[in-house]
Each structure stands twice: as structure tokens, then as C-alpha cells.
Amino acid sequence: MSTAQETDGDDLPWGEVTPDAARRLLIAAVEAFAERGYHATTTRDIAGRAGMSPAALYIHYKTKEELLHRISTMGHAKALDILETAADGPGDAADRLAAAVRDFVVWHAGHHTTARVVQYELDALGAEHRAEVVLLRRRCDAAVRRILSDGVRAGEFEVPDVSGTTLAVLSLCIDVARWFNVAGRWTPDQVGEMYADLVLRMVGAQGGASEPR
Amino acid sequence: MSTAQETDGDDLPWGEVTPDAARRLLIAAVEAFAERGYHATTTRDIAGRAGMSPAALYIHYKTKEELLHRISTMGHAKALDILETAADGPGDAADRLAAAVRDFVVWHAGHHTTARVVQYELDALGAEHRAEVVLLRRRCDAAVRRILSDGVRAGEFEVPDVSGTTLAVLSLCIDVARWFNVAGRWTPDQVGEMYADLVLRMVGAQGGASEPR
DNA sequence: CCTGCCCCTAAGCGCTTGCTCACCGGCAGG
DNA sequence: CCTGCCGGTGAGCAAGCGCTTAGGGGCAGG
Structure with missing residues (x-):
């Protein structure tokens, strides 16, 4: 019938991503990848969008x-x-x-x-x-x-x-x-x-x- | 070395690209960009596919x-x-x-x-x-x-x-x-x-x- | 022969990349 | 109070990036 359309992350599985910081990093990565493409996105950019230092990314994810x-x-x-x-x-x-x-x-x-x-x-x-x-x-x-x-x-x-x-x-x-x-x-x-x-x-x-x- | 890719380049305007080396570089760039994407392609890769040194690219084109x-x-x-x-x-x-x-x-x-x-x-x-x-x-x-x-x-x-x-x-x-x-x-x-x-x-x-x- | 020009290469510069490592604040358990 | 641990940071490393520069081989004109 009708699915919600207003924002991201309402019925999206992002809510299931367990540590809060990991979820923020993932959402930041989605935005960055969508905007500039995977290869043009830097790990510093992702961490920056999530309000964290570049090194914080590697606590929650092994690689980009x-x-x-x-x-x-x-x-x-x-x-x-x-x-x-x-x-x-x-x-x-x-x-x-x-x-x-x-x-x-x-x-x-x-x-x-x-x-x-x-x-x-x-x-x-x-x-x-x-x-x-x-x-x-x-x-x-x-x-x-x-x-x-x-x-x-x-x-x-x-x-x-x-x-x-x-x-x-x-x-x-x-x-x-x-x-x-x-x-x-x-x-x-x-x-x-x-x-x-x-x-x-x-x-x-x-x-x-x-x-x- | 027959670098030609038979499927492309037949009636394509590539034939109009004037210095021969410039055309080979352009064709190499098309293949590389299509295969790996612009940002994942290096100028060294393009020059290599064209059978030239990395610096040769910059004789014919100002930038990537x-x-x-x-x-x-x-x-x-x-x-x-x-x-x-x-x-x-x-x-x-x-x-x-x-x-x-x-x-x-x-x-x-x-x-x-x-x-x-x-x-x-x-x-x-x-x-x-x-x-x-x-x-x-x-x-x-x-x-x-x-x-x-x-x-x-x-x-x-x-x-x-x-x-x-x-x-x-x-x-x-x-x-x-x-x-x-x-x-x-x-x-x-x-x-x-x-x-x-x-x-x-x-x-x-x-x-x-x-x-x- | 030399000269000037055109293509091209070897080497490398300055910078950014993905990723690592030593360290540290906050906080629960004893 | 101290201790241990989780989640975070500042600094930085090795590698790779786009691009530059000094110089060299081939070749026509004289």
C-alpha cells in the first residue's frame, strides 16, 4: 500500500545497527558514498560527518x-x-x-x-x-x-x-x-x-x- | 601489440582525435574509466594501457x-x-x-x-x-x-x-x-x-x- | 656535421590516502 | 581510594596519488 517516504532511517534497518557510534558512522558513510562515490570518499570525510576523529572508524569497522x-x-x-x-x-x-x-x-x-x-x-x-x-x-x-x-x-x-x-x-x-x-x-x-x-x-x-x- | 578493442572505435569519433598517441591515450582512458570508474583509475594505469610512460599523458592532456x-x-x-x-x-x-x-x-x-x-x-x-x-x-x-x-x-x-x-x-x-x-x-x-x-x-x-x- | 624541434622517459616532488599505535578520560566493581 | 576496561584521540607511517621537470633519441633543414 503506502510506505513512509519522508526521511531515511524510519523503517530502515539502520536502527538495528547496535553501537550508536557505529550507526552514526554507517549513516555518514551512506551519505558520503552516495554524494561522491566510494572511491572519492575518504575515511576522514566519513569520520568527520559522524563527528569523530579519523581513527574512531577503525574501532567499529575493520576497513572502509x-x-x-x-x-x-x-x-x-x-x-x-x-x-x-x-x-x-x-x-x-x-x-x-x-x-x-x-x-x-x-x-x-x-x-x-x-x-x-x-x-x-x-x-x-x-x-x-x-x-x-x-x-x-x-x-x-x-x-x-x-x-x-x-x-x-x-x-x-x-x-x-x-x-x-x-x-x-x-x-x-x-x-x-x-x-x-x-x-x-x-x-x-x-x-x-x-x-x-x-x-x-x-x-x-x-x-x-x-x-x- | 594490437591494443585495439574491436567492439569499440569503429565508427566512433575517436578516429578524429588528431595525434595518434593522444587517441591511444583517450581509448585507454575510456576502457579504464568504464572498468574501474574515474576515481579508481590512475594516470599511471591509463598511460600503461596506451603503452607509454606516466609522464606522456601530460604532453597531450593538461589533467586527468x-x-x-x-x-x-x-x-x-x-x-x-x-x-x-x-x-x-x-x-x-x-x-x-x-x-x-x-x-x-x-x-x-x-x-x-x-x-x-x-x-x-x-x-x-x-x-x-x-x-x-x-x-x-x-x-x-x-x-x-x-x-x-x-x-x-x-x-x-x-x-x-x-x-x-x-x-x-x-x-x-x-x-x-x-x-x-x-x-x-x-x-x-x-x-x-x-x-x-x-x-x-x-x-x-x-x-x-x-x-x- | 650541427641546430632546433617534437615526443617521450626517468626520476621525483608535495600531498593525500587507508590504516596503526601509544595513550587517555570516564565509569562500574571492589 | 584503586583497578580494569571500553571507546575515543593525536600523531604519524608507508604507500600511492596527480603532476612536474630535466634531459634524451630521432629526424628534417641547412
Whole structure:
């Protein structure tokens, strides 16, 4: 239905990060990584944003890459949860696809700083940490593909290439994290609604006003 | 030593880069930036890929940022040319939209290393160079918006929000540069064809089988 | 032959990076 | 009171960064 969009950290798992100073460092890292990119961000910058000395970072995290790994893992877990919840939800394929796109997009827009790090700083992870995250991404892909396959099987969708369309739908939603808030004229909910409609049209399920004409 | 990368550089304006060593450096920079990102790429790496010493770079380019600026400007010019050519081309709005999406996507897929730099390393540019490039991007937006507006005015498209749909179409196409060749099961032309179809559905113009005229 | 010019290299400068280490205030337990 | 420990700091190290500078090889013109 509706997810909160006003600020970061409301229903975000950041609240679960246990020592208070560690959480402040993590939030500072998310902001810095989203703003300037992982490689352009210095550990001094992260510590400074959290109001601490550069050395304090290494009390709570072993390396700068561990910070990115934590952010990426938690973010991907949240994204996967949104998609799988929608895929396993009630309603026909069109309802579930609309819910998946809407919630996924609302999260990417509402938490676009986190999402930017999650979606665009993947290559900065070390080899084994990246492999870990890639598994989560494959499950995201599988969740969307499942909805599309169901819709095709039920005759609700008309999709020539399920794999390609899965990729396109995810790509469309993910890229919201890149451009959102640059313009600043839509709320996350509005973008989610619009994108759900666009995607339903893409799969031939007619999201808008017109179906049989 | 045959440093040529066969997929890139065929009809690309790289051929116009005048001193031969300067062109080799530029191509090396494109590969390195696309692979590891601007900030993670060292000038020593670029020079090494071009088969030269680190200092040779500074004979042809004043700074590392100038390399990115040259790449970004030439890439955006090419992208803009594709979109404006399609927007001013023959046919009705659906034809022109399909051509724009197809050619734009084919370029992003076929030259995905260049496109990745062009689309995702924008923030690494200096302030005034970025402002320059943002103007080109606005003209890309305008070209697509023009096609959509024409289609709506002519009754070909059914689009509730032209601005939002323009953004979504461009976003969808641009993101091809991020994921292409990771999977490796489609050719650029196949992706272009599929995406043109998807976009026509998005605007309610029925790219697929249905909708009699 | 020499001269001047163009490309290029070896060496290195000044600075920033990720990260470490010796040390220290505050505070609970005895 | 002292003791031990947790969470923090100031200073700094080795390595790597973007970039500079002095000089060298090849080559055309005289």
C-alpha cells in the first residue's frame, strides 16, 4: 500500500545497527558514498560527518570496504524483501507486478541515497563480498521473473521475451535512484504510481484507462 | 601489440582525435574509466594501457579530468545526434520514437564502455565542464519530449505525463550501458528492437502484435 | 656535421590516502 | 581510594596519488 517516504532511517534497518557510534558512522558513510562515490570518499570525510576523529572508524569497522559491504548487504536484503513480498502476495499477476514495481520504486526514490550506493557502487566491493551480493541480486531477478511468467501463463500478459522484459523492468526501477531528487517535482509515491502504470503497459496488461477499445 | 578493442572505435569519433598517441591515450582512458570508474583509475594505469610512460599523458592532456571531459563531450554529442536525427526524421511519431529508442539503445549497447563513462561518471567532472555537459543532456531530453508531445497531439500516444514518461524512456535506455554484456546473450540490435517495442507499449502506441489502426 | 624541434622517459616532488599505535578520560566493581 | 576496561584521540607511517621537470633519441633543414 503506502510506505513512509519522508526521511531515511524510519523503517530502515539502520536502527538495528547496535553501537550508536557505529550507526552514526554507517549513516555518514551512506551519505558520503552516495554524494561522491566510494572511491572519492575518504575515511576522514566519513569520520568527520559522524563527528569523530579519523581513527574512531577503525574501532567499529575493520576497513572502509567493510562499511560498503554492510550497506550493500542490508540494502539488497531490503530490496529483495520488497520484491519477494510482492511476488508472494495476493491478487493476480497484474496486481502483484504493480505492487512490486510501486514498492520497489518508492523505496529507491525515498531512500535514493542508500539506493544509489546499493545499485551503483557494486564494483567497489571486494571479490568475495561482491559474489555474496550478486546472489541476492539474482534472487531479485527471479522474483520479478516469477511474476511475469505467472502472468504469461495465465494469459494476463503478452510478453515475447520474459528474460529481457524482467531485465528491463528491474533496470527501469533501479535507475530511479540515479535521477531522483535532481528534478525534485515528484514524490516517491507519485513516481511509484506512474512507474507501476508504465510497467503494466510494457507487459500488455493495460495499467491506464484503456483496455478493450 | 594490437591494443585495439574491436567492439569499440569503429565508427566512433575517436578516429578524429588528431595525434595518434593522444587517441591511444583517450581509448585507454575510456576502457579504464568504464572498468574501474574515474576515481579508481590512475594516470599511471591509463598511460600503461596506451603503452607509454606516466609522464606522456601530460604532453597531450593538461589533467586527468580533461580526458574525462573530452570523452564525455564527444559521447554526449554522439548521443544527442542520434536522438535529434530520429526526432527530425520522417514518419509519424511512433516511427520516430521507435527509431530514437532503437538507435540510442544500439549505441549504448554497442559502445557500452564509452556509454558507461558518459552516463555514469558525470559527477567526476569539474563544475564548469559538468555545466557544459548538462546543457547537452537537456537537449537530449528535449528531443525525446518533442516526439512524445507530437504523438500525443496527433492522438497516436496515450500518455498521462509527458515529462515523466520522457524521463522514464531515457532512463530505461541509458541504463542499458550499466548491464549490457554482463549477461552477454543479446546483440545490441536485438536489445534495440526489444526496447523500441517496450517503449511503444509504454506510450500506448502498441508496438507488438495487437491494435489495429 | 650541427641546430632546433617534437615526443617521450626517468626520476621525483608535495600531498593525500587507508590504516596503526601509544595513550587517555570516564565509569562500574571492589 | 584503586583497578580494569571500553571507546575515543593525536600523531604519524608507508604507500600511492596527480603532476612536474630535466634531459634524451630521432629526424628534417641547412
